[in-house]
Amino acid sequence: MLFISRILLYLANSFYIFLFEVIVEAISFSFISGTNEAYLYERCNEYKIEYIIESSKINSFGTIGFILSILMFPLFYKLNDLNFLILLTALSTFIGLLLTFSINVIKHSYKIKNKINFNLLLNKKFFN
Numbered sequence: 271m272l273f274i275s276r277i278l279l280y281l282a283n284s285f286y287i288f289l290f291e292v293i294v295e296a297i298s299f300s301f302i303s304g305t306n307e308a309y310l311y312e313r314c315n316e317y318k319i320e321y322i323i324e325s326s327k328i329n330s331f332g333t334i335g336f337i338l339s340i341l342m343f344p345l346f347y348k349l350n351d352l353n354f355l356i357l358l359t360a361l362s363t364f365i366g367l368l369l370t371f372s373i374n375v376i377k378h379s380y381k382i383k384n385k386i387n388f389n390l391l392l393n394k395k396f397f398n
Contacts, residue, residue, distance in 0.1 A: 271298035273367050276360035280353060309373070 275298055278291035310328070314321035346355055 271301065273360065273363045274298075276356065276363050280356045280360060 271294060275291050275295035278287065278294060282288040282291055306328070307325070310324055311321055314324060343355070346358065
């Protein structure tokens, strides 16, 4: 969805299309929120220090990318226009989308023994 919002941003030629783009972007961020941390936590579940180290590396790469984008913005803007920057953003989002297909699936080593019957739980809590 984030890639779709980037394309909508590129095509936005009115306030309402821009508003729709912002809504799609907000929804996509709500889907993304916490998934990378949860994946990393599950991947490093035996050693919590490994989670901290890997999380720090990921945050460092994010900071480096942010700094590079700030430094490169004037150059790209001078050579091209704002639409080119939006297309670069869409391209990097698409590359990120493709890279997600290469992420290894985590196989859980535990099984749920007792499933919670939420209807039974609600009936006990509110009707007794």
